[in-house]
Amino acid sequence: MAEFGNYIQEVFPAVFSSKFIQHEIVGKYSHLFTVQGSDPGLLPYMLLAHMDVVPAPPEGWDFPPFSAAEHEGFIYGRGTLDNKNSAIGILQALEFLLRRNYRPRRSFYVGIGHDEEVFGRKGAMTMAALLEARGVKLSFLLDEGSAILHGVVAGVEKPVAVIAITEKGSITLNFTVEKEPGHSSFPPRESSIGILAAAMARLEQNPLPSLFGHGPELLTMEHLASEFRFPLNLIMSNLWLFSPIVSRVLAWKPPTNALIRTTTAVTMFNAGIKLNVIPSSAKATVNFRIHSAETAAEVLEAVRNTVADNRVKIDIVEAFDPLPVSPWDDQTFGVHIFQRTILDIFPDVDSVVPGTCIGNTDSRHFTNVTKAIYRFNPLLLKSDDLPRIHGLNERISVESYEKQVEFLFQLIQNCDIQRLPEPHANSHEL
Numbered sequence: 001m002a003e004f005g006n007y008i009q010e011v012f013p014a015v016f017s018s019k020f021i022q023h024e025i026v027g028k029y030s031h032l033f034t035v036q037g038s039d040p041g042l043l044p045y046m047l048l049a050h051m052d053v054v055p056a057p058p059e060g061w062d063f064p065p066f067s068a069a070e071h072e073g074f075i076y077g078r079g080t081l082d083n084k085n086s087a088i089g090i091l092q093a094l095e096f097l098l099r100r101n102y103r104p105r106r107s108f109y110v111g112i113g114h115d116e117e118v119f120g121r122k123g124a125m126t127m128a129a130l131l132e133a134r135g136v137k138l139s140f141l142l143d144e145g146s147a148i149l150h151g152v153v154a155g156v157e158k159p160v161a162v163i164a165i166t167e168k169g170s171i172t173l174n175f176t177v178e179k180e181p182g183h184s185s186f187p188p189r190e191s192s193i194g195i196l197a198a199a200m201a202r203l204e205q206n207p208l209p210s211l212f213g214h215g216p217e218l219l220t221m222e223h224l225a226s227e228f229r230f231p232l233n234l235i236m237s238n239l240w241l242f243s244p245i246v247s248r249v250l251a252w253k254p255p256t257n258a259l260i261r262t263t264t265a266v267t268m269f270n271a272g273i274k275l276n277v278i279p280s281s282a283k284a285t286v287n288f289r290i291h292s293a294e295t296a297a298e299v300l301e302a303v304r305n306t307v308a309d310n311r312v313k314i315d316i317v318e319a320f321d322p323l324p325v326s327p328w329d330d331q332t333f334g335v336h337i338f339q340r341t342i343l344d345i346f347p348d349v350d351s352v353v354p355g356t357c358i359g360n361t362d363s364r365h366f367t368n369v370t371k372a373i374y375r376f377n378p379l380l381l382k383s384d385d386l387p388r389i390h391g392l393n394e395r396i397s398v399e400s401y402e403k404q405v406e407f408l409f410q411l412i413q414n415c416d417i418q419r420l421p422e423p424h425a426n427s428h429e430l
């Protein structure tokens with residue numbers, strides 16, 4: 001982490017030597033930049049990213065996950081999509097602007113967290129507390145969490161920019177079964193492993209119900225309606241009638257299933273120490289991502305009812321409710337800026353629609369400094385790209401990275417325009 005700090009100082013000299021940029025190290029390794037605009041009357045905004053990554057076992061990768069190998073126009077490596085692309089992309093865009101002697105009118109903050117993948121407690125939380133203590137109010141905050149999607153939603157053929165206006169809640173539970181250990185030659189009828197495995201199977205086989213129509217996914221589908229061909233466009237425009245069918249279609253694929261319900265993911269399972277010893281305990285961890293219309297307490301209650309076995313002890317690792325919904329209308333400065341900048345840099349994007357971030361981001365710690373939190377990575381993602389995030393062969397194309405830098409370069413300048421002209425393509429809707 002410290003080395004990364006040295007690296008950015010070396011490769012972005014204009015950022016680190018600018019008279020109007022203050023750089024602070026927060027929570028030991030995170031970076032907070034305050035870019036002082038020339039007009040102090042304008043409300044500042046914030047660009048957020050993170051430098052930490054999830055682990056990457058080398059097996060199964062075409063190129064070593066920490067090599068940044070370039071092959072056929074793609075850079076392979078853990079973090080290329082989540083979220084070194086934003087961390088480096090923001091600084092790269094700022095460096096380019098400074099080298100052209102650009103002085104922003106509107107102040108802004110750049111936050112690069114170092115512990116997003118472990119809840120952002122030291123990085124993002126401390127940066128947010130610092131801003132709050134300084135009395136900062138942001139006009140908007142932009143973080144990772146959604147993208148330009150192409151071929152991800154069944155029936156939508158053109159690329160659509162989905163800007164997440166909220167993110168799901170989360171509850172992680174540890175499940176433990178304790179039993180008397182002993183010799184495997186005279187085993188008990190049920191082992192701790194068998195009891196726990198059965199409980200996990202019940203959780204997987206009884207997913208939480210679809211809540212389609214009770215959260216912001218309804219808004220997403222309404223905004224996407226015109227992207228579907230006949231008769232799907234009619235169906236999407238009349239969700240009051242067709243929502244049960246739409247809900248079933250969305251449930252087919254994991255990324256859209258995640259939009260309509262609280263998801264259940266068994267992520268860790270441990271038991272046993274030797275082949276001829278009955279294990280004394282078995283442990284599992286399950287991560288639930290909570291739909292906007294549900295709370296962590298409700299999910300816990302539903303889980304207890306499904307497990308329905310007192311021998312399975314349940315402990316909460318972490319829990320938080322879904323995040324508030326940010327404004328989505330063309331009077332909102334950030335929304336206007338995103339729409340305009342997407343039109344400038346991605347002319348093939350057919351619609352800009354509000355969505356839900358199905359994962360969690362550092363932005364959730366900033367609710368006290370702004371109500372306008374948006375999660376959007378200016379990257380084109382196809383269905384085949386989604387499993388690479390936290391998975392194998394994570395990669396970004398050189399072209400996509402360049403586009404990301406262009407988007408940020410343009411966004412910073414668009415934020416300084418006194419009165420943004422009307423967007424030039426009226427097929428794009430908000």
Ligand SMILES: CCCCCCCC/C=C\CCCCCCCC(=O)NCC(=O)O
Nearest residue numbers: 117145146147153162255256355359360361
């Ligand atoms: C009509 C919209 C369909 C939505 C389909 C899903 C689109 C997926 C787009 C982007 C990928 C989501 C990544 C979420 C970012 C999460 C960052 C992260 O890893 N945080 C930690 C965590 O959540 O555990």
Ligand SMILES: [Zn+2]
Nearest residue numbers: 082083116144
């Ligand atoms: Zn991330």
Ligand SMILES: [Zn+2]
Nearest residue numbers: 054082117390
């Ligand atoms: Zn991640």
